[in-house]
Amino acid sequence: MSHDHSIRRRMLFAGAAGLAAATAVPLTARAAQASQGARVAQPAIDGTAQWGASPPAGTISLVQRRPAAIIVHHTVSSNSTDYSRAQAHSHARWVQALHQDDNGWVDTGYNFVVSRGGYLTEGRHRSLETLLGGTNFVLGAHTSGANDFGIGISNEGAYHDGAVPPAAQWASLVQICAFVASQYAITPTEIYGHMDFNNTLCPGIIHDMLPQLRDEVADAIG
């Protein structure tokens, strides 16, 4: 486990202490906070049927609790300058084919994908329906050892070699993270990058931007 990760672990404990302090907040104030969280607008997310997904190659497994963390990835696709919804759908099909056909997985490994144009797509089937329910989530295949507590959100493109995410993609990443955090009561401090858990370059420079992502998600949640 990296030194960086141990620092984050300590931050998690600091967060737990903060949570304990929050129990002293009057009930009405906490109810107000909860309703404020629930007001995070649901961003448009194109489901598997909308982007023409292939059926799962087997059973989709659900984890019967809320995820405790958001884990951010990049798909290592080409950095397309086609920012259209059609490209978002094409990219979603490319990822699914890679994961099903090349990796032999049941379905797309990620729960959600953000296109370079800022379009959001459902990854593994049932990820959207469970997100809207807010009580359980789909077991993905994106982070070894963390799939049963981390929900995986990936970004179209390759960000380990100098490129930075387009502004529209970043804005949608903030939106989906805020909505997921709100639906599942995940605190923004529990947003991680793939490299926090596995020996990988993923998600590239987006990993350096995680403090900014946590701040912007916290602002969005209010």
Ligand SMILES: [Zn+2]
């Ligand atoms: Zn990754």
